[in-house]
Amino acid sequence: xxxxxxxxxxxxxxxxxVAGLCCGLPGARWVADDQIHLTLRFIxxxxxxxxxxxxxxxxxxxxxxxxxxxxxxxxxPPRKQPRxxxxxxxxxxxxxxxxxxxxxxxxxxxxxxxxxxFAPHVTLARFQAVPIARLTRYLADNALFASEEFEVDAxxxxxxxxxxKGALHQLEASYFLSPPSVNQDGD
Numbered sequence: 001x002x003x004x005x006x007x008x009x010x011x012x013x014x015x016x017x018v019a020g021l022c023c024g025l026p027g028a029r030w031v032a033d034d035q036i037h038l039t040l041r042f043i044x045x046x047x048x049x050x051x052x053x054x055x056x057x058x059x060x061x062x063x064x065x066x067x068x069x070x071x072x073x074x075x076x077p078p079r080k081q082p083r084x085x086x087x088x089x090x091x092x093x094x095x096x097x098x099x100x101x102x103x104x105x106x107x108x109x110x111x112x113x114x115x116x117x118f119a120p121h122v123t124l125a126r127f128q129a130v131p132i133a134r135l136t137r138y139l140a141d142n143a144l145f146a147s148e149e150f151e152v153d154a155x156x157x158x159x160x161x162x163x164x165k166g167a168l169h170q171l172e173a174s175y176f177l178s179p180p181s182v183n184q185d186g187d
Contacts, residue, residue: 001045001046001047002045002046002047002048002051002159003043003044003045003159003160003161003162004043004044004045004046004051004054004157004158004159004160004172005039005040005041005042005043005157005158005160006039006040006041006043006058006102006155006156006157006158007037007038007039007040007155007156007158008037008038008040008095008152008154008155008156009037009154009156010036010037010038010070010122010150011150013148013150014070014147014148014150015033015034015036016033017070017147017148018033018036018070018087018122018124018147019033019036021073021087021124021142021145022124022125024138025085025125025130025134025135025138026130026131026134027127027128027129027130027131028085028125028126028127028130029125029126029127029128029166030124030125031123031124031125031126031166032166035166035167035168035169036122036123036124037122037156037158037169038089038095038120038121038122039123040095040098040099040102040155041099041102041103041106041114042114043106043111046111050109050110050111053109054106054109054157055157055172055173057105057109058102058105058155058157058173058175059173059175060105061098061101061102061105061155061175062101062177062178063097063098063101063177064177064178064179065151065152065153065177065178065179066094066095066098066151066152066177067149067150067151067152068089068090068091068094068095068149068150068152069089069090069146069147069148069149069150070087070088070089070122070145070146070147071087071088071089071090071145071146071147072087072088072143072145072146073085073086073087073088073124073139073142073143073145074086074088074121074139075135075139081129082127082130082132082135083126083127084123084125084126084127085123085124085125085126085127085135086121086122086123086124087121087122087124087145087147088120088121089120089121089122092120094152095120095152096118096120098152098155098177099118099120100118102155103118152177153176153177153178154174154175154176154177155174155175155177156171156172156173156174156175157171157172157173157174157175158170158171158172159172
């Protein structure tokens with residue numbers, strides 16, 4: 001069985017901007033800068049045949065490259081004890097459109113639909129327990145965070161291996177976005 005997810009990678013410069021935020025909160029388990037990504041869809045464990053079907057079938061997903069940036073910070077869940085610190089994404093629409101194409105393909109392949117509403121974000125840290133006053137101050141101090149803009153021209157299939165120190169991700173395949181081709185005859 002292989003544990004899979006589909007994600008967007010961040011350029012090195014943006015990962016370094018995000019890494020600069022990853023300090024100053026007791027109880028936070030920060031995501032390593034080389035593991036920072038934007039998950040489009042967590043798939044979970046699949047057998048070898050389904051893994052091959054996913055890897056091959058994702059190549060059929062089309063879409064144009066788009067430009068986004070990371071903006072603002074927040075926590076999940078929003079009204080309970082915080083467990084995840086995240087950076088948001090703007091604009092949301094092109095990311096959601098690509099994610100919906102991925103989701104549609106996976107459901108057609110026979111995987112169960114994602115049960116949660118999609119909220120594009122980049123996970124920065126996970127908490128077991130965090131002092132709420134410190135978290136509130138951290139969020140206020142970083143309220144105006146915005147990364148540089150960057151182009152998304154590909155999405156990626158990763159396998160994930162759980163270890164005692166967190167998950168390790170391995171790139172399995174990349175899928176490049178390109179504008180629809182235009183017929184040379186003008187038709």
